[in-house]
Amino acid sequence: MGSITLEHVNKSFGGVTVIPDISLEVNDGEFVVFVGPSGCGKSTLLRLIAGLEDLSDGTIRIDGADVSKTLPAQRKLSMVFQSYALYPHMSVRGNIAFPLKMEKAPKERMDAAVNDAARVLNLTDYLDRKPRQLSGGQRQRVAIGRAIVRQPKAFLFDEPLSNLDAALRVNMRLEISELHKKLKTTMVYVTHDQVEAMTMADRIVVLNAGRIEQYGTPIELYQKPANLFVAGFIGSPKMNFIEGKEADTFGAATIGIRPEHFTISDAGRWTGTVGVAEHLGSDTFLYVDVDGIGQVTVRASGELPFAHGQTISLDPIESRIYRFDAQGQAM
Amino acid sequence: MATRQTQVAARLMMSPAVLLLLAWMIVPLSMTLWFSFQRYNLLMPGMEYFTGLDNYRYFFANPSFWAALTNTLVLVGGVLAITLIGGTLMALLLDQPMFGQGIVRLLVISPFFVMPTVSALVWQNMMMNPVYGLFSYIARVFGVQPIDWFSQVPLFSIIMIVAWQWLPFATLILLTALQSLDEEQREAAGMDGAGPIPLFFYIILPHLARALTVVMLIQTIFLLSIFAEIFVTTGGGPGTATTNLTFLIYIQSLLQFDVGLASAGGIVAVILANIVAIFLLRIVGKNLDA
Numbered sequence: 127m128g129s130i131t132l133e134h135v136n137k138s139f140g141g142v143t144v145i146p147d148i149s150l151e152v153n154d155g156e157f158v159v160f161v162g163p164s165g166c167g168k169s170t171l172l173r174l175i176a177g178l179e180d181l182s183d184g185t186i187r188i189d190g191a192d193v194s195k196t197l198p199a200q201r202k203l204s205m206v207f208q209s210y211a212l213y214p215h216m217s218v219r220g221n222i223a224f225p226l227k228m229e230k231a232p233k234e235r236m237d238a239a240v241n242d243a244a245r246v247l248n249l250t251d252y253l254d255r256k257p258r259q260l261s262g263g264q265r266q267r268v269a270i271g272r273a274i275v276r277q278p279k280a281f282l283f284d285e286p287l288s289n290l291d292a293a294l295r296v297n298m299r300l301e302i303s304e305l306h307k308k309l310k311t312t313m314v315y316v317t318h319d320q321v322e323a324m325t326m327a328d329r330i331v332v333l334n335a336g337r338i339e340q341y342g343t344p345i346e347l348y349q350k351p352a353n354l355f356v357a358g359f360i361g362s363p364k365m366n367f368i369e370g371k372e373a374d375t376f377g378a379a380t381i382g383i384r385p386e387h388f389t390i391s392d393a394g395r396w397t398g399t400v401g402v403a404e405h406l407g408s409d410t411f412l413y414v415d416v417d418g419i420g421q422v423t424v425r426a427s428g429e430l431p432f433a434h435g436q437t438i439s440l441d442p443i444e445s446r447i448y449r450f451d452a453q454g455q456a457m
Numbered sequence: 458m459a460t461r462q463t464q465v466a467a468r469l470m471m472s473p474a475v476l477l478l479l480a481w482m483i484v485p486l487s488m489t490l491w492f493s494f495q496r497y498n499l500l501m502p503g504m505e506y507f508t509g510l511d512n513y514r515y516f517f518a519n520p521s522f523w524a525a526l527t528n529t530l531v532l533v534g535g536v537l538a539i540t541l542i543g544g545t546l547m548a549l550l551l552d553q554p555m556f557g558q559g560i561v562r563l564l565v566i567s568p569f570f571v572m573p574t575v576s577a578l579v580w581q582n583m584m585m586n587p588v589y590g591l592f593s594y595i596a597r598v599f600g601v602q603p604i605d606w607f608s609q610v611p612l613f614s615i616i617m618i619v620a621w622q623w624l625p626f627a628t629l630i631l632l633t634a635l636q637s638l639d640e641e642q643r644e645a646a647g648m649d650g651a652g653p654i655p656l657f658f659y660i661i662l663p664h665l666a667r668a669l670t671v672v673m674l675i676q677t678i679f680l681l682s683i684f685a686e687i688f689v690t691t692g693g694g695p696g697t698a699t700t701n702l703t704f705l706i707y708i709q710s711l712l713q714f715d716v717g718l719a720s721a722g723g724i725v726a727v728i729l730a731n732i733v734a735i736f737l738l739r740i741v742g743k744n745l746d747a
């Protein structure tokens with residue numbers, strides 16, 4: 127069991143308030159991702175849950191029990207750090223066994239747990255190596271191994287994949303998702319990469335300057351962003367925002383159209399010239415200068431024969447236009 | 458910087474320094490070696506002749522030799538034990554956030570800047586004097602018979618003085634090492650359930666191993682040749698209680714004017730230093746590998 131509840135959590139460093147007031151509920155077994163731009167307080171929030179930082183105000187509950195004043199070790203949570211924080215002088219086996227050793231677990235249980243974790247994480251052949259003799263992905267798995275042997279109530283991950291190269295990141299993303307399916311333990315995962323957030327999460331918390339902008343499933347955030355910030359943050363390439371006369375015709379201060387929600391036609395609503403065309407094979411990204419609107423990004427699937435300087439005519443898909451009021455809230 | 462060209466250039470540029478250092482070392486060493494096989498007493502100039510191993514035989518036969526050897530090892534071992542343990546504790550203390558940290562650190566380091574002769578005199582006259590020293594005053598406050606440090610526990614007194622001088626060095630090196638410990642590692646250990654004591658033994662101490670090794674090796678080199686503190690305070694006595702090898706050699710060459718015998722002693726000291734160094738490197742040297 128591992129539900130986590132934050133009630134009116136506030137955190138300031140000295141006089142600087144980093145998190146003004148956050149209330150949040152993570153259900154047992156859920157995979158929740160905190161996502162937001164750099165410096166928005168994701169790590170701080172995670173460290174508050176872990177107990178590595180003291181709360182300035184508010185309450186944190188784990189399984190309903192107030193843990194606001196409890197030491198990190200007694201919260202029964204495991205954390206995987208961005209730097210992995212492996213113990214360099216211990217072997218992989220020593221690292222994974224360390225939490226059990228601190229619990230003074232019997233030797234047989236320790237060995238069994240280490241071997242299980244190593245099997246799940248494909249580390250069996252590396253158990254006697256030191257962390258410095260491992261690759262980045264293997265170190266990452268050791269850190270996860272150390273986290274799972276304690277059978278914690280929840281896992282906390284702080285940008286665990288940011289030191290890995292792109293291919294490995296996709297791999298590890300899958301492995302962590304599979305691990306979650308297998309263990310069914312609550313996971314709280316911090317990232318600034320919205321692709322990671324979208325692919326892994328059951329629910330996503332979008333943070334901005336220490337405030338929750340929206341909390342919902344990936345598809346909810348994609349289909350019904352609550353405001354301009356979420357709309358701009360979720361989705362890649364970024365949503366196009368159009369203000370002024372065009373927006374007025376839709377009765378909004380700003381309208382947003384995702385790059386994938388255009389059709390390219392012969393006599394569309396807008397015409398413009400192609401600035402840059404990026405051909406990825408599966409998709410084509412066009413950066414189009416539209417008269418009277420500015421640059422819009424268009425994503426078309428498949429290979430399209432457009433090049434710099436060509437004239438193009440576009441139609442937004444009417445049903446997929448997002449409308450925002452003057453305060454930036456969705457209408 | 459690993460192309461052949463840069464390596465050759467580096468060697469060329471280093472060679473003057475290396476040659477100078479080599480000459481600096483090899484000339485006195487070979488002269489000492491030469492004298493150690495000579496019958497050579499300054500009271501009988503011009504009467505030098507080759508005596509083979511006689512000087513060595515006399516040196517080893519001298520009953521003070523074994524006392525001096527033991528004293529040297531006890532002195533080095535005692536000071537190392539105090540400075541390594543004390544230095545680790547001091548470093549842990551100074552690493553805590555506290556008011557006036559900068560000043561406190563500076564004060565802790567300062568004994569290292571005091572000359573050995575001066576610190577020995579200060580200890581002898583202000584701290585350990587049986588009549589007006591601070592320790593005897595404290596003893597009297599508690600109604601205890603004050604100890605006459607230099608006659609009752611002479612070697613221990615010397616160890617205290619030398620340890621006081623070297624403690625700041627150990628503290629400083631260990632403090633820097635401590636500060637390089639990754640904060641996330643401590644936090645991870647904390648979350649893994651390690652309290653302060655397991656944290657120290659499983660995380661901090663292994664992290665300090667390399668620095669401890671370096672402190673140990675450097676100190677050993679200097680401690681094998683302690684002289685000033687003994688010269689100023691006890692003069693090697695009472696009896697031979699505080700005579701170490703350096704001091705024994707001094708007594709023989711400058712008080713008995715026997716250069717040949719003293720040189721033999723010098724060579725023995727060099728060999729001893731090498732044995733100790735090899736021994737230490739065998740035990741702790743693996744900590745120095747990256």
Ligand SMILES: Nc1ncnc2c1ncn2[C@@H]1O[C@H](COP(=O)(O)OP(=O)(O)OP(=O)(O)O)[C@@H](O)[C@H]1O
Pocket residue numbers: 139144162163164165166167168169170171318
């Ligand atoms: N110990 C601290 N003392 C003072 N300010 C801090 C401290 N830790 C974090 N902050 C501030 O709190 C804010 C949030 O930091 P936090 O590390 O949570 O950001 P983040 O969302 O994790 O960013 P990133 O994606 O770059 O890791 C930042 O403005 C940072 O400067």
Ligand SMILES: [Mg+2]
Pocket residue numbers: 168169170285
């Ligand atoms: Mg962070």
